Amino acid sequence: MDKIIGEPKKAFMTGNETVAWACLAAGADIMFGYPITPQNEVMHYWTRLAPKYNRGFLQTEDELSAGFTTCGAVQVGKKAFTATAGPGNVLMQEPFGMAEAMRLPLLTVIQQRGGPSSGTVVYSQQEVTLTTYGGNGEGHRIVYSTATHQEIYDYVIKGFNIAWKYRFPTFILGDGYQAKMREPLEMYDPQDKGIEMVKPYSLIGVPGQIGVDREPQHLCNIYSLEEELYDVVMEVAAEYETITPELVEFDSKYCEDAEVIIVSHGVVSRAADDAVKILRNQGIKAGYFRPITLRPFPQQQLRECIAKSDAKQLLVAESAYGQLERLIKQEIYGETIKINNLFMPGVGIIDFDIINKVKSII
Amino acid sequence: MSLIRIALAGEGGQGVQSVAEILTEAAYNENQQTIYIPNFGLEQRGGVSIAFIQFSDKRIGAPKFNKADAVIALSGRAIGRTAGYSDENTLFVYDSGFEFDKEDLPKKAKKIIAIPAVDTANKVLHPKVFNIIIMGAVIGLTKVVSFDAAKEALEHKLGHKFESNPDLRELNYRALEIGKEMAEKSLQEEVDNNG
Numbered sequence: 001m002d003k004i005i006g007e008p009k010k011a012f013m014t015g016n017e018t019v020a021w022a023c024l025a026a027g028a029d030i031m032f033g034y035p036i037t038p039q040n041e042v043m044h045y046w047t048r049l050a051p052k053y054n055r056g057f058l059q060t061e062d063e064l065s066a067g068f069t070t071c072g073a074v075q076v077g078k079k080a081f082t083a084t085a086g087p088g089n090v091l092m093q094e095p096f097g098m099a100e101a102m103r104l105p106l107l108t109v110i111q112q113r114g115g116p117s118s119g120t121v122v123y124s125q126q127e128v129t130l131t132t133y134g135g136n137g138e139g140h141r142i143v144y145s146t147a148t149h150q151e152i153y154d155y156v157i158k159g160f161n162i163a164w165k166y167r168f169p170t171f172i173l174g175d176g177y178q179a180k181m182r183e184p185l186e187m188y189d190p191q192d193k194g195i196e197m198v199k200p201y202s203l204i205g206v207p208g209q210i211g212v213d214r215e216p217q218h219l220c221n222i223y224s225l226e227e228e229l230y231d232v233v234m235e236v237a238a239e240y241e242t243i244t245p246e247l248v249e250f251d252s253k254y255c256e257d258a259e260v261i262i263v264s265h266g267v268v269s270r271a272a273d274d275a276v277k278i279l280r281n282q283g284i285k286a287g288y289f290r291p292i293t294l295r296p297f298p299q300q301q302l303r304e305c306i307a308k309s310d311a312k313q314l315l316v317a318e319s320a321y322g323q324l325e326r327l328i329k330q331e332i333y334g335e336t337i338k339i340n341n342l343f344m345p346g347v348g349i350i351d352f353d354i355i356n357k358v359k360s361i362i
Numbered sequence: 363m364s365l366i367r368i369a370l371a372g373e374g375g376q377g378v379q380s381v382a383e384i385l386t387e388a389a390y391n392e393n394q395q396t397i398y399i400p401n402f403g404l405e406q407r408g409g410v411s412i413a414f415i416q417f418s419d420k421r422i423g424a425p426k427f428n429k430a431d432a433v434i435a436l437s438g439r440a441i442g443r444t445a446g447y448s449d450e451n452t453l454f455v456y457d458s459g460f461e462f463d464k465e466d467l468p469k470k471a472k473k474i475i476a477i478p479a480v481d482t483a484n485k486v487l488h489p490k491v492f493n494i495i496i497m498g499a500v501i502g503l504t505k506v507v508s509f510d511a512a513k514e515a516l517e518h519k520l521g522h523k524f525e526s527n528p529d530l531r532e533l534n535y536r537a538l539e540i541g542k543e544m545a546e547k548s549l550q551e552e553v554d555n556n557g
Contacts (some may be wrong), residue, residue, distance in 0.1 A: 012390040121402065181398060182397065184396070348426040
């Protein structure tokens with residue numbers, strides 16, 4: 001694969017610019033997109049970079065179309081991606097459902113904005129439910145929630161590989177803050193970090209005679225019989241559950257002796273990390289748990305964290321009204337630990353907010 | 363250097379976001395940790411534009427903050443919009459060149475000072491370097507980056523314009539210097555909290 005970055009180098013840029021560079025370094029062939037704040041600059045930077053590296057771009061008439069064209073491109077073996085936010089994410093649920101049904105290796109970057117409806121163009125964590133379980137399916141998706149520009153870069157590269165290896169639609173769940181803010185990161189070509197990129201492959205027009213040389217390719221999103229659909233969904237569910245242990249990612253700190261464990265994801269986990277350190281300095285035993293994959297969810301790891309600590313309480317902090325909390329509750333069903341919350345839908349959370357909340361519950 | 367948080371606010375088009383961009387780039391070039399996030403809304407232009415900037419020698423957590431170490435408000439409306447970011451540890455700076463309601467000034471601040479940046483830009487230099495005076499003032503007030511790093515970042519950002527018109531370089535450097543001196547002088551002439 002061509003080297004894009006050359007020697008690994010430091011950069012200082014916005015999250016949207018980071019997405020464009022990471023897609024380039026990952027060898028993406030084409031982006032399909034439709035403008036929506038706060039992800040616009042992913043498109044802007046990509047269209048600036050793409051012609052120089054012989055990559056493609058198509059602005060479609062809406063997000064439905066951007067999603068479906070991405071579904072089409074990956075079927076002919078093009079490493080394709082799209083990016084959207086808010087109402088655009090809502091519209092893309094139909095193509096995402098198709099990608100689940102047909103097992104298409106889609107890579108989508110979501111930069112969450114406030115909701116419901118047009119909400120704000122700024123920031124939120126209110127697209128968790130939509131991104132993990134949206135659509136009329138079973139949520140057979142892989143969702144990475146990033147917290148820094150370095151992670152955006154790393155997980156975009158990883159996301160392409162995961163999508164093409166497992167053939168489940170894969171999401172990089174960012175937000176408006178990560179999209180618009182500038183911070184330092186290191187950019188690199190995957191091969192320089194020992195990362196081998198999975199080569200995209202065509203899903204249709206595959207050589208060989210069906211029944212003689214190969215099995216038929218079933219890229220099907222509609223069935224005549226309910227039993228046929230049942231078999232397929234059950235098979236996909238079983239496969240998803242089998243690969244779950246390979247996919248789950250999380251971060252945890254100070255859980256061993258924690259009285260209260262703060263659970264957060266994405267950019268809020270930066271504030272949680274600071275909050276835990278400050279609380280510890282004040283003699284309050286706080287722990288930190290952050291799911292990096294929201295689908296599949298590191299439920300086993302969170303249960304272990306609870307088990308090995310003395311924690312009597314969880315504090316779920318999120319810039320939404322309980323979307324992460326619902327995920328946690330379904331995933332750790334049966335645990336008796338008390339679950340508290342700090343819900344701040346559509347606004348940022350800082351260490352101060354979390355510290356105050358912790359002090360009010362212990 | 364421990365964490366320094368600055369809210370820089372002005373009217374859309376005053377160049378607040380450019381200043382934030384150049385300052386953070388200067389800090390990045392000096393190997394500091396830095397984060398800058400613009401506030402952005404639905405407006406295509408106009409309205410109060412705020413840049414939230416953080417500098418530190420350690421990894422920086424949340425991209426936004428509730429209270430700033432320094433607030434710099436560059437219009438009457440910007441004062442009201444940013445007063446809430448000020449508390450008893452905040453240096454609150456506004457431009458003396460415009461009318462505003464004294465009631466809008468923050469109730470809590472370590473110091474409230476006025477600087478004549480608009481006036482100086484218009485009368486001594488050129489209106490278009492107003493934001494560079496402000497950039498100099500931020501450096502004078504907070505010492506977040508060295509003067510040389512600021513000049514270098516300025517060169518990086520505006521170098522192509524300086525090439526075609528070398529006088530611009532001189533003008534911008536002077537603006538930076540005047541802004542810095544203005545801030546340092548104002549810091550000594552503390553204005554009473556009641557204005």
